[in-house]
Amino acid sequence: MNLQHWISLFAEQVQNTSFPEWIAVAFGVTEVLLARKNNILLYPAGIISTIITTWLMFSVKLYAESLLNAYYLIMSIYGWVYWIKKRNTSPIPVSYTSKKEWEITALIIGVGWLFLFSALKYFTPSTTPVWDAWVSCTAWAGMWLLAKRKVENWILLNVSNLFAVPLLFHKELPLMACLTIFLFVVAISGYFDWKKIAGPRQGNNNDGGTFSKKTASA
Structure with missing residues (x-):
């Protein structure tokens, strides 16, 4: 496929993108930018984006993607609760x-990966179960580290x-794909x-972590 094909396909997608999709993408970008600033508001932004995305995926019968986004929703709620300041305690520091x-x-x-690969291979018509499973399971791990305020979540x-x-281009x-490149940067x-x-x-610390004296802005 030549460059002109991709440009035409990109323009067509922009024209056909629904209002809920734009809202989901906008709040998704907002979540990442707030996460970069270490701001607790990343979680409500992420929750809004995830709820809309889950509904969109379910409406087009992408049930596996709906399940993945449901996980993101649970992790966002968990992360928000985890970050909340408790009375007479300091904010959870970045570590x-x-x-x-x-x-x-x-x-x-x-x-x-094993769970997703098996589900995609044996219960869906997926043509890329290995790749799909890898993208999702590494995102799961990253979300867990983000909720724990760990530096390595970004990795x-x-x-x-x-x-x-490349999966999205495929x-x-x-x-x-362009949105993901932006998120990568x-x-x-x-x-x-x-x-x-x-x-x-x-x-x-007691479980082997290394904490900074600095605390995060909430």
Whole structure:
């Protein structure tokens, strides 16, 4: 397919994009930009985007995508609650991922990939079960680290983004691919911003994590 084909396809997608889709994309971009700034408002923005996206996916009978977005919704609510300041306590600080948390992350990726691959291969007409499962399970792990305010969440999210871009082009969804490229660039910036907030690695906490003296803005 030549460049003219992709330009025409992109223009056609923009023209045919529904109002709810634009709202979902707008709040999705807002969520990432707020996450980069380490602002707790990223979660309500993400919840709005995810609810609309879940409805859109279900309406076109993409049930697996609906399930994935339902997971995002649950993780967004969990992350919002986790970030909320409690009386007489400090905000949860940005920190680096501990050894135990890396083990949980690996488990999320491994079990998540096996579950999604099996579901896509045996219960859906998916033509890319391996790739689809990998994009989703790394996003799951990244969302979990984001909810825990871990610097490395950006790495996992960008692993997902990196594989999602060619997948979206393969599925002839250039508009979504371009959005993912934008999110990829923002996530790189977010990673370095969060490293500045966390500061240099310091002493271990009880479960092996390394916390900064700085706390995040809520």
